[in-house]
Amino acid sequence: MLTLQRLRGLPHLQLTRVIDVGRPETPDGVRDACRNLAARQTALRTRVVRRGGRFTQEIVPVDDVPIAESECADIADPVLAGLVAEERREPVDLRRAPARFRLVSTRRGPSLVVLTCHHALADWWSMETAAGELLSEMSGGGPAPAPVPFAEYADRLAAESGAPDADGAYRYWSSHLSGAKPPALGPDLPAGHRGWTTDRYVARTIAPASSVRSMAKSERVTVFAVLLAAFAKALHRLGGERDVVVGTQLANRVRPELRHLMGCFTTTVLLRLPDAAEPLPALSRSAQRALAGAYRHGQVDPRRLMRLPGLSSAWRATAPSVLFQFVPADVFGDDRDALPEPLATAARPGAGLPVDLHVAVSVTGGSVRCEVDFNGTVFERATVARLVAALAAALRAGAEGDSHG
Structure with missing residues (x-):
């Protein structure tokens, strides 16, 4: 199964x-x-x-x-x-x-x-x-x-297990990820329990929704692509790596009959952006190409992805697990904002997941909101705050037309 x-x-x-x-x-x-x-x-x-x-x-x-x-x-x-x-x-x-x-x-x-x-x-x-x-x-x-x-x-x-194009999908990922390195975001606490649970939380409004939508429209890409590019740029700013790989979850519900069917269709893939030093508009186009490939070849087992020959075994042994997720407002509504903590915690997509860092970015109303659930035995709150600040700075620079943004 x-x-x-x-x-x-x-x-x-x-x-x-x-x-x-x-x-x-x-x-x-x-x-x-x-x-x-x-x-x-x-x-x-x-x-x-x-x-x-x-x-x-x-x-x-x-x-x-x-x-x-x-x-x-x-x-x-x-x-x-x-x-x-x-x-x-x-x-x-x-x-x-x-x-x-x-x-x-x-x-x-x-x-x-x-x-x-x-x-x-x-x-x-x-x-x-x-x-x-x-x-x-x-x-x-x-x-x-x-x-x-x-x-x-x-x-x-x-039907999922018998997908006829499975071998072609793994060939795509093998080529896409050959020689890739893990995100340059090392653990603050090396002795921590990696992949244990996201038991800490940081949230912040990081940009006006209008600026992100405007960038997406001008570059003819999706809002997800702009946000993904900004996150890759934030990782580049913190770690210095230009070749950035970001894990993300796809809803995997392209077929209309799956839109309202309960089940675990989500799949986790690795998106590679080879030059995170590019200006945000160009990087957004790279992110769109990476997303298009992921949607076409997303019916894969994440564990098998991590065993591809092009990926270093040290990645699995030492790198913290990082997931970036775009959360559409029409999927995760704002009703949880009316609940007091800790009830609202139960409505967060990243709460309690067995990863080290889960970054969920949503566009709700007039704002872009970033919510980070993270493993407190691996990352310190200050590191997560710097990452969120870098993400906000990347979006701000891109909206202002800064060539370094």
């Missing part, structure tokens, strides 16, 4: 989403909406068992998906924060069901649904799909139609 292979060694990696469902008349409506969601989205019911030395998927009945219930005073109640923290910590048992719901009613506020899914069978796009479907049903819009044509998640995995 390709998805489990990607997550091998990470049996308890899971995602938690807090969903505000307003003030329903009775808890029964919320409970029914959760069951309807699990009935439509079979990824929520696809347990994984090992039989005869192989992984096997089984679709369990809706009633086998756990639904717990709790009560607290309001969304600022420390009891609620504790419940969410416990949901994040408590492993999801794939042998039973890959997901669980907790319905939380408050005496002085909205009701909440805390949905927790194992990452083997869901990604952050899936969690937003779940939130949208729940809210639609709770607001009277009725349940969403069943996803087609991949009615069962197992069908999608079979």
Whole structure:
């Protein structure tokens, strides 16, 4: 099973989403909406068992998906924060069901649904799909139609595993990454637990959205390409390397039938920008070419990518894991901003991931926002702050037409 292979060694990696469902008349409506969601989205019911030395998927009945219930005073109640923290910590048992719901009613506020899914069978796009479907049903819009044509998640995995162009994709990556070096961002604390978890957080507004959109339009590239180029330039400024490789996650949902299907389709690839000393407009065009190649050849196993002959074995042994992610506002909405910490933590794409540095950049409203979740046993906060400042400086210089930006 390709998805489990990607997550091998990470049996308890899971995602938690807090969903505000307003003030329903009775808890029964919320409970029914959760069951309807699990009935439509079979990824929520696809347990994984090992039989005869192989992984096997089984679709369990809706009633086998756990639904717990709790009560607290309001969304600022420390009891609620504790419940969410416990949901994040408590492993999801794939042998039973890959997901669980907790319905939380408050005496002085909205009701909440805390949905927790194992990452083997869901990604952050899936969690937003779940939130949208729940809210639609709770607001009277009725349940969403069943996803087609991949009615069962197992069908999608079979199609993914049998992709006919897999060998061609690895040939592309072998050529693209030959001789590449890891990002020149060494660990501050060499004895730290690399790839353990992103347990620290930094956030900052780094640029006006209008300036980034203007650069993208003038260079005929996407906003993602501009932000990726600026991040490569920030790594160049901090480490001095011109040939920069940046890890990123692709939604991998190009086909229309996958847009609203829950499942773990996300794939991680390495994007190479060979001259990060270029001015930002030219570097943005290089970033666009790298992204185009990644989208065409993205159906790959990240572990196999890291074993390509052109990559140094020292990379895997010593380099911190760094992921840069563009977070579209229409995928990850602003509703989490209404939640107090630590509830909002559960809505961050990089929270708790087994990487050392996760940089999520989003364009929301009139601003570009940068959120960094990082491994506190590898990086110091000051280093992360310098990286974010360098990213902001690169965008500012590019917007001002600075040839060195």
